[in-house]
Amino acid sequence: MGADMKCASAVNEVAAGNWNASVEVRSHDEVGQLAEGFNHMTGQLVEQRDRLVQSERVAAWRELARRLAHELKNPLFPLQITVENLVRARQLDPSEFDEVFAESTEMLIAELNNLKTIIGRFSDFSKMPKPQLQEMDLREALRRLLTLYAPSLAEKNIELHEEIENVPLRSMADSEMLHRALSNLVLNAMDAMPEGGTLTVTALEREEWIEIRIADSGVGLTPEECERLFTPYYTTKQHGTGLGLAVVQSVIADHQGTIAVRGAKGGGAEFVIELPAAR
Numbered sequence: 001m002g003a004d005m006k007c008a009s010a011v012n013e014v015a016a017g018n019w020n021a022s023v024e025v026r027s028h029d030e031v032g033q034l035a036e037g038f039n040h041m042t043g044q045l046v047e048q049r050d051r052l053v054q055s056e057r058v059a060a061w062r063e064l065a066r067r068l069a070h071e072l073k074n075p076l077f078p079l080q081i082t083v084e085n086l087v088r089a090r091q092l093d094p095s096e097f098d099e100v101f102a103e104s105t106e107m108l109i110a111e112l113n114n115l116k117t118i119i120g121r122f123s124d125f126s127k128m129p130k131p132q133l134q135e136m137d138l139r140e141a142l143r144r145l146l147t148l149y150a151p152s153l154a155e156k157n158i159e160l161h162e163e164i165e166n167v168p169l170r171s172m173a174d175s176e177m178l179h180r181a182l183s184n185l186v187l188n189a190m191d192a193m194p195e196g197g198t199l200t201v202t203a204l205e206r207e208e209w210i211e212i213r214i215a216d217s218g219v220g221l222t223p224e225e226c227e228r229l230f231t232p233y234y235t236t237k238q239h240g241t242g243l244g245l246a247v248v249q250s251v252i253a254d255h256q257g258t259i260a261v262r263g264a265k266g267g268g269a270e271f272v273i274e275l276p277a278a279r
Contacts, residue, residue, distance in 0.1 A: 051258055057230075058250045062128075069123040072115070080112050128247070131174030131254050135278045138169040138178075138210055142203055145182050149190075157196030164203040169210045170278040173255055181251040184244050185214045185271050192218030192269065200264075209257075210277050215270035226261050226269075 087105045090098055142164060153160055189199050197217035204211055221229065230249040252259045257275040264270035 054249065054258055055253045058253045061246060069119050072119055076112060076116060083108050128250055131177050133172040133174055135170055136173050136175060138171055138203060139164055141175065141178055142201060145179060145186060149186050153199060156190060158190060158193055159198045161198060161200040165205065169203055169205055171210050171275045172278050177251050181248045184248050189214060189216035192216045205277055208277055209274045212273040213270055215264040215268060217268040220263055220267050221269045229261055
């Protein structure tokens with residue numbers, strides 16, 4: 001098959017929905033340049049599709065969070081008032097069951113407060129502010145992050161490996177929102193290594209992107225966990241709302257970036273963030 005026929009075949013594949021189609025480059029003439037341009041175009045299409053999918057997923061979960069907060073908030077206040085009235089009534093007419101009753105109602109009130117906290121988190125997720133973007137060197141964000149957690153890492157017997165390029169890694173970012181997102185990933189990595197281990201933080205520039213990788217040497221994740229990890233409600237922890245990584249993905253998507261998770265070399269998990277490089 002000639003080069004022009006191969007290009008035409010690849011174009012038909014893209015039209016049919018296969019955006020991963022590419023053309024083998026075998027020359028440097030006009031046909032070869034056309035093939036290189038086609039491959040570059042399809043690569044950009046795939047990247048844009050992935051970013052769009054993440055943005056749409058975040059928007060859908062924000063709407064779910066808003067609805068959930070609305071549905072669950074209404075019954076909480078009357079439930080709490082009822083419990084408090086019962087407590088007062090028993091105090092006015094004490095009996096041998098008072099101690100048990102007080103303990104039970106105290107527990108119920110505490111659980112109601114927990115529900116309020118959870119609803120507050122979902123509500124915050126549904127109305128997260130848009131980032132205030134300013135050009136910054138992401139190395140500064142990482143230095144701030146690692147300085148903050150250095151004592152905790154040492155206390156937990158976690159060794160820190162830094163692999164950060166010694167060149168400016170400039171991107172348009174909201175310093176505080178990005179700091180919270182990266183903090184969540186570091187805390188997540190620390191939770192994965194309760195007996196100690198190694199935290200590896202990598203940052204480098206890849207053409208139009210700044211890539212940040214945060215890897216732990218914990219027990220790792222199954223393919224199913226990697227697939228579902230950014231979904232709200234889903235968590236691999238015994239305690240937690242399952243919102244932390246969904247919020248991280250939301251922040252990264254609002255920065256026009258992407259985040260993914262995969263198995264780390266030698267075990268554990270690795271989160272890979274790509275943020276647009278400032279030009």
